[in-house]
Amino acid sequence: MYLSVLTLLALVAGPRALPRAIAGEVPSVDGVLGGVLNKTVSELQNQVAKVAWENPLATPGAARVVENTGICEHTSGVYEAAGYVDLTKTDSIWFWFFAARNNPDTAPLVLWFNGGPGSSSMFGLFQEHGPCFISNDSSTFRHNAYSWTTNANIMYIDQPAGVGFSVTMPARIRTSAEASVDIWAFLQIWLKDPRFKKFVGRDTGIWTESYGGHYGPAFAKYFLEQNAAIASNAIEGTSVNLTTLGIGNGLTDPLSQYSEFANYAANNPYHPLVNSSVLALGNSSFLSKGGCRDRIVACNSGGSNAVCSDAQSYCNSNVLSRLNGNRYDTYYILSERPNPYPADFSNLLNTRRGEIQTQKIWVGTNYEVYNNFASTGDWMRSSKGDLEGLIDFGLKVIIYSGDADYIINYFGTEAMMDNLETKFTTEYKGQALKNYTVDGTVAGVYKNAGTLSYLRVHGAGHLVPAYGHDGLEAGHAALRMFEQIQLGKDGLVPT
Secondary structure, X not given: OOOXXXXXXXXXXXXXXXXXXXXXXXXXXXXXXXXXOOHXXXXXXXXXXXXXXXOOOOOOOEEEEEEOOOOOOOOOOOOEEEEEEEOOOOOEEEEEXXXXXXXXXXXXXXXXXXXXXXXXXXXXXXXXXXXXXXXXXXXXXXXXOOOHHHXXXXXXXXXXXXXXXXXXXXXXXXXXXXXXHHHHHHHHHHHHOOOOHHHOOOOEEEEEEOOHHHHHHHHHHHHHHHHHHHHOOOOOOOOOOEEEEEXXXXXXXXXXXXXXXXXXXXXXXXXXXXXXXXHHHHHHHHHOOOOHHHHHHHHOOOOOHHHHHXXXXXXXXXXXXXXXXXXXXXXXXXXXXXXXXXXXXXXXHHHOHHXXXXXXXXXXXXXXXXXXXXXXXXXXXXXXXXXXXXXXXXXXXXXXXEOOXXXXXXXXXXXXXXXXXXXXXXXXXXOOOEEEXXXXXXXXXXXXXXXXXXXXXXXXXXXXXXXXXXXXXOOHHHHHHHHHHHHOOOOOOOO
């Protein structure tokens, strides 16, 4: 029987020692979004982490696959496959692959990653843009007419090992850079499998959200570095034809983005989130000497893991969580708490997991993985430089943001975009935002500059494809954006 480190923790320390997960992509610790686990739990985890475990089902260097279950893709004749890629005897990464509904033999390959860190990519599959969508009563998976699999082959990947259906003991990944190594290894094994080797050389995109503002740049940078090493015969491997990076509501540059939490809380398009006294406290916590801003700067000026972890703890307690207030939903401020949408799919998924032969029950967030990242302060280390390098390399890049999301709000994202230093900076900053129309309906505002695009989506929360607006059905605008960037060459085009 597989026992996670958190299960062992519960047996040793009792249920009060463990943080509780909440609905949403960003972990919450003791009521603090993105908080840092207390020392007692961290020490206990370090003790339990010494437990050795080998996966009796794993065959390192190979994939274990179940095909065409029909759980999610209900379109006749469309191929799907779910399973594990075994990196080692201890680490196995779960994937769920869906062939494109149209022209799968020529459609691009897209890798999808949700954030956390420690959150499962099944959120993207069942609540955002997969071939099925959880019904509002959580009783069925219904057909999604606006799935991103319409014209792309998409693989939803639970990573790092231990997240979602993926398995490990103990979880060892602590940074986005470390995670990129495992994702490259995963893809190298997957592309060698006879069922998937036809995707070698295919146009490939990395799409991600939330903590994906760290994951996306790290993964794409590592892929390009490995491609270069293969080309120079420094290593052996299969090159990946990476063409595109998409980041939705992503945390990329904390200094730029945390500077705007107070501004969004007070001046977002819908309603204030907190009163003036709370706003003043949040502002003071960011701006005062030794406050959040100073701690982020210290982290990104050669700060140690402890310095960066301290910045995460302080800023998320005193700025991010405080300025959210208690009334409106963190991920969709047009709803008061608790927000029932998108619906919970965990029970329905777990009742059917025998059909896909998973090794454990699905849980949305793995707090052991999350704590590993929090211990290094990876959260507060900027990925801006990596993103700038990818843009200058010529990768197609889109940053998109729902305007009703608080936690990675568009005020901060647009500040980050304005602070990018790339070959397109002058062109980008010289433009005004223009209306992005979808079938004649204004769905947001956008910019294109060279291979870089930005889109602010009206009426959308943190999970942008889950929302509709002004007569557009949920997912319609997001699909149009996705296909224009992933399949096109010239950025966003109003229609």
